[in-house]
Structure formats: C-alpha cells, structure tokens
Amino acid sequence: MVYVELLRLRKSLMWYTGVFAALYVIFLLSIHAPGATVHIGGDISHDHNGSIPLGALLAGLAWCPMIFATVLGVSLNRENEGVEMVWTKPVARERLALGYILVDLGAIVVAYFIALAFVMLVLATLGLTGLVVVDASAARNFGLGLGIAFMWYGLLQAATAWNRGRAGLVVGLSWAVFIVLAPLARIIPAGTWLHTAVVLINYVNPMAYMSAISSHSAGATNFSGIEVRSLNDLSFELRFALVWTIGVVASVIAIFSWKRMEV
Amino acid sequence: MSAIFTVDPRSGVPLYLQVIEQVKRHVALGSLAPGEQLPTVKALALDLTINPNTVARAYRDLERDGVIETSPGRGSFVSSNGSSANAHRAIDDVADSILNNAIREVKNLGLDRAQVTATFERQLDRWFPIGEQK
C-alpha cells in the first residue's frame, strides 16, 4: 500500500536533493571564482573555541526537513482526487492513512540527513570537517527539529485530509500565519489579553518552536492573573513532548477525518 | 457453429423469444440436425453478446417444448426422440409466428377479415400457382 507513496516520495526527494546539488554547484563555482576569499568561522563556531558543534548544525538545519514536511503534509488530500481507487483496495482505510504518514515521516528524516550531508560536503570541500564535534545537544536538537517538522506536517494533514482540493492554499496560508505569529509575541506588549492569546496560539505554531530551538530568552506573560509561560521558557523536555504530541494527535485526527470523509 | 444464430436486441421482441425462434427455425430447416450439439449457454451468450440468463431461459423453454435435450455435464442437443414430429412442430411454430406478424400488420392497415382473406389468397396464388398444389 505504501507503494504509491514511496513512488511519490522518490520523486519529491529527487527534487529536494536536486536543490541541494544545485546549491553545491553554485558553492563550488563561487569558491573557485577568481579573487574569491573564504571567510571561515561564522556564528556557529564563534562561541565554541573554533569548533562546530553538531547540535548547533542540526538546529540550524531543522528548516530543511520542516520545509519538506510542509510539501508532504497534504499527501492524504492529494490522494482524494482518486480516492475511489484507493478505497476499493482490500485494505482498511486507517491502515492506508497510517502507512502514508509513516512513510512521509521516514522521508522527513531522510530529508534531514540529506541537508546534513550537504553541509558536511561543503565543510569537507573547505577542509573543515575536523572542526565538527558531536556534542550532547546533537541528538536532542535532531529530535526536536524532526518533531517540529512532524508537528507542522500533522497540522496540515488534519486541516486538509478530509477535503478535496485547496491543499496548496492551506500550505501557503500556514506559512504566512505561522511566520507572522511567531514574532508577534515579542512585539505585542506583555500583559494584554492579545499578548496572552498570541503566546497561547504559538503553542501550536511550529515556527515559534523553531525560533525557540536554540535560544532561551525569558518572556513569561500574565494577564488577569493567568500566567502563561512563553515557549522559550519551557524546558527542552516539555517542548520536545509538545511538538511530538501535537504531531501525533493531529495525525490521528487526520486519519479519522480521512476515513470518515464522504466523496 | 453458433454463428448461424442472429438476434436483434433493439427489437421489441424479447430476446429469449428471438433465440427460441432461431433454434426452431434451424431445426425446421434441418440446419440443426437431430442429435446435434448446441452451443453452451456461455458460448452462445458470448457469441451473440447477450445476457447468459436470457439464453438459459430460451434453452429451458426449448427443452420444455421437447425441441432440445440437455444432459448435465454434456450440454444441449437437438432432440432425436421423435425428431421428425419435433421438426414438424417447430416448422408449425415458426410458420405461425411469421403469419401472425404478417396478419397483424395487414390488419393494422385497417383491412377487415374479408379483405385480408382476399389478399392472402392472391398471395397464395402467386406462390402456389394452380396445378402446382399438392
């Protein structure tokens, strides 16, 4: 059953890899351009005595699987155009949908590694691989980065699985809304109901988790005696648990709304 | 062998009756000999591109009328028992049905009994001239 989604992902991953390959070619051209100088040592290595912690790399690269996840996040919706064929296979619908979601999750993991491989390749070209050190945050940030991507994926599935069409619109809208909402909590003065509302909404905003992934700025808010802690103040464990829980719950909602859909 | 049958699905005459008439006609003409095997229901249905149940119904009626015999596992055959009597009855059936249609159509033209009889006799004279009668 997973066959169709594997075929489809093969195409998507080829595109995705192609983008990185193109970036690498551009990179090669730029360093070999006459008069080009390479400045080694950016933000990442700044605080770490010239070494590059893997955890920081993975935190920065979390954007890549996230973008990829928003492309895959409408896979059930895309199925709906020809759902008459899929639903007349002797396979339970929840198994079908679960199959899609697990395969997509696997592809998001692969996308993360492709992004990492690209960065390592760039570093290798510059002879800097030796600077990369595996630190304690590597696994944590990988898990959180993946969780954020999966959360967005799940939200998109829940929003689009039960309907025909309009998926592209939802994806675009989700980008716009999430990008705007994430910094809004910092802009709106604390202590207003609007601020509290935005902080609360940001609990389901992958972009907000994204900006909190490696920073820890304080910003508790409270309104009329209700204290709402901003995402940045939550412990890593709590944020980790939240993104994965939201991702899983949203996916389950997607599976059942897809199963119950009438066409 | 089944290619000897033809039916017209668009006609208002029920298809199973058309199949029955076809078989009887061929038995009457001798193109289906006593003891000769008929196509299976499936083969005839596919050959004529008509519903198998329709063919099966026609075969059942033909069997009831003694025109054909069906032995389980072997298929359907033109009756050989008293086959000449059957052939004659088949001829009568087909002739009846043809004349029935013809008379109905002439009657539809508004002719009364005497006029139809006169027309009929005129045609008889044409096809069976005096002196040729047996």
Place this chain on the structure above:
Amino acid sequence: MNATQTIPVAITDFTKRYGAQEAVSNLTLDIERGSICGLLGPNGSGKTTTFKCLLGFARPTSGSMAIEGAPLTPATFEYLGYVPERSALYEWMTGAQHLEFNRRTFKSYDPKRAAELVDLFKVDLKKRVGKLSKGQHTALAIVLAFSTRPRILILDEPASGLDPMFQRAVLDLIIEAAANGATVVFSSHQIGQVERAADRVAILKNGKLIVDGTVDSLKGSEKIVEAIFDQMIPDLNGLAVDPRISRIVRSGRILRAYVNHDSEGVARRINELAPKNVSILDLSLEDIFINAVGDVAAASPNGDR
C-alpha cells in the same frame, strides 16, 4: 455464509440526502447471483450516489446496503471490482505501476489474467496515465477491475470513451463474468449496451426507482396501443385513469396509449371507442426508457452525483 443463498447486492430502503436535496429516495433493489443489472437514468437521477453508498464512499442517510449479505469491509474488495465513472487513476503513474499496485494489495490479483486483458485492450503500460487517451484510460481501469476475477462488479459507465470494438469487448467481459456466476451492476448512457447485456433493468428518475424488471418482461408488457380514428378522437371515457396506461398522447386523429401491462386488454377497451384501426406496437428498451423518464430534455445535462 452460504454463497448460493445470500443476495450478492442488496439495497434496502436506501435514502441519501445532501442538505435539503434528496438524491435517492427509498430505493430497494436486490440483485441476484449471476444477474447483470443495468442501472439507467438521466444525469442526476441518483445512479452515482447509489454506487457511492454501495462502495462506502458515502453513508446512506437511512436504509442499508449489503454486499454478500453483510456490510462492506476492506476484505469485500478482494472479490468486488469497480470501475468509476470519473477516472480515479494516478496521472503521474504508469499503467505498469498501477498493475504493480494491485499486485501488492490484492490476494486475488491474477497476473496472467491482467496480461490477457492488457493485450485485449492494447493498453500501453509504459506510458504515464496522464498521457493516455480517454479510451485507454477507461481500458486501464477495466483491466484493473477485472484482473482480480471479481464475483461482484460495479461498473459506472464502464465503456465511456471507448471505440465500438472495445465497447463490445467490455460487454463480452461482463457477459463472460456473469456466465461464470458473477453479479454485475452497471450504468450506461448507451441503452443498446444495457439491452444486450442486462437481464435486469432498473430505471431511476429524480432519485426514485420508476421501472424495475427483466428486459424481456418489460418488452413483453410495455407496449404502445395506437388507434386511428376517422373523425376527431372521441371522449376517452376514463381511459386516462386506467392503471394499465402510463401516458396518453393525442396528435390529430391518432391516439397513442403507453401501456405498462395487458396491452391486449387496453386494445380491446380502446376498440370500444370505434376507431378505424387499433394496433399494438412493440417498444425497444430505449423507447421504454424515454417513456419512463418522460421529458428527457428537462433533465440536467450534467452534475450527476
């Protein structure tokens, strides 16, 4: 469960409402084993809605649907073949990939049968579905549906877009399946196909079953009694409310009564009006269909759901 006793396709008092609109009203239809049932009706008459609920794409508002005596489960599709009216194939996948998809999902998939059918319809398996013609599209859907040798077939316009040769091939497949004991429900706008292949015909209009019977019995009972009068047509003397007559049309000195049974009796009764001549005319299934659905032009040209 005894397969010879259960009804393969049973629709009982089925109603489907979309908002305020009733797409199908109180439809009851039992289709017997080995039967080919032609479902006819103008666009929007409820055929596709019925198929959708039968296949679990939508849920009945009330009433029930049963396949082999039980509600639909995923396992049902091991022996149920379906060809949708609208293509549900993946445009970006090739025919070969569709067959592979079926091979992986159906225990009942028969690769030899599939190869035969591909040959029969000359489907180019290497081409992506998006590049296939409308007819080849339909042909591939038929190959997929028949490749599992299903014993129940639900076919919504299975020959659309096919040339006459392939249309005949589809009819042959349906007939062959039924001769081997399969039960078939199919809809078609081409009444000639139904007239050939179906033993049973059900006509829907505005979501209601208005004609149901075997093709042969319909042809045996549905007739036109035509009477020609010398002068003006006399007072019909209650003929209009005769239950045997579904419709009366008068044009000039010709009276036509569309009769649903006992045409001889009706002819005798009309004869009492002293016409110049009375005759009973046979009807083709197309005539019967058009009489039943009445003003066909009024039916919506699209939007079948």
